[in-house]
Amino acid sequence: MFNLVKWGILSKVLPWTGLFCIVKLGMHWLDFEPWAFDALTGALFSAATFVIALILSGTLTDYRACEGMPSQIANALETIKDTNHTIAARYPDYQPQPLQQALTSVSRSILDWLKDGKEFTVVDDSIDRLNPLLAEILVIDGCAGFVNYIQSEQAKIRSISRQMCGNRDTEFLGAAYVLLWLFLGGSIVALLLIDAERFSENLTVSTFMFTLFVYLLFLIEDLDNPFQYDGKSSVDVGLSPLENVCLKLTIVETPKLE
Template sequence: MFDLVKWGILLKVLPWVGLFAIAKAGMHWLHWEPWAFSALTGSLFSAVTFVIALILSGTLSDYRACEGMPSQIANALESIYDLDRIIATKYPDYQPQPLQQALAQIGRSLLDWLTADKEFAIVDEAIDRLNPILAALLVMDSNNAGIVTYLHAEQAKIRMVSRQMRNNRDTDFLGAAYVLLWLFLGSSILALLLIGAERFSENLTVSTLLFTLFVYLLFLVEDLDNPFEYDGKSSVDVGLAPLEKVCAKLGVPMASR
């Protein structure tokens, strides 16, 4: 209930709400409220609500697509790890540690890239380290060709999903849509400042609540637009718990995170 991460967006909005309330009180004191609420201003607020809802819907769709990416990588790493142990059981001369260490390095590099602001190149390098290990496994016994093919497919899945995460992290989903959003939002805030009413307390309360709603949704859209931020400021980053659990299983030390 009182998790600061959950309330992070509201805490960022509150200073702006305070400034708006002061500006609204100043406009009233200076008698700079020439407008009255009408169907025309109502249509403006309806348009703002529609634009925000449309952009928020698209952003939520992209966010949900990103939400399962850490689990996909975790499942691939765990599948390779399980098969590595099965091979070690079947072939007593096989050493499973090199492949396990390579998987641990992939998990470590992903966590370092996401949470420690490292370059993505460390992820590609870690994934490429699987190649000589798979080649050695294929040479050991030609009957393992199907196993190596499966492991290579899981490697390709890890590479594809991690690069999708990079693209989602480096690219805004919305881009030019923010221009339209800011235009309508600015217009609605100006209208809220200029609209007067017989009872100032009622006018101030409703205007402040509408301002809070609009600005909160704007911050939420911007937060959802980068689901892999992990800078301590975001409230809706994609959870890394599945990836962290697999990394712990592979022996990734906590300090590397």
């Protein structure tokens, strides 16, 4: 419950909430609250809520699609590792260490690209370095099927990592942010200008609504870039599957048939 990452968005919103309260108090003291809550104001809040829900739904859908990408890459790497050990168990003269070290390099390059902001070319290069090692397996009689299977997993790693790169560099719903900002801006202005019989009630409800609107805006922006890893996001996609498989790949084993 007290995980700081979980509360990260709220910690960014609260200063803006404090500023809103100060402005609201100032406008009340200046007696500058000319609006009353009516059907038109209610329609504005309803429209803002609809726009937020629409964009949040679309962003969550894309985020869910991205959430499984590290696991898919980890599964492909581990599948190649298992195939590599199967070949070593079937053909005692085959040395599996070079391919396993190359797989370790692939996993580490992806983690370095995501976490340390390195160029994506290091990922492409590490995946390409698998090809000469696969050519060595082709020399072994009867291993063409193994190579085809490994290459299909290699293509999966390349495809998913490039999708991750595209998702990281582009916004899912960039044009929709214009509509979102328009309705949120209008709703915040309305919250500042609306008067009520009891100011304490007006201030409390307006503050909660403002906090909700701004929180959802920050949440959507975080969800829109699920591969950020800059210490500012609270909803980055977890990389534990990749980290775990990278650790496994560093343990070089050569299984033999009894």
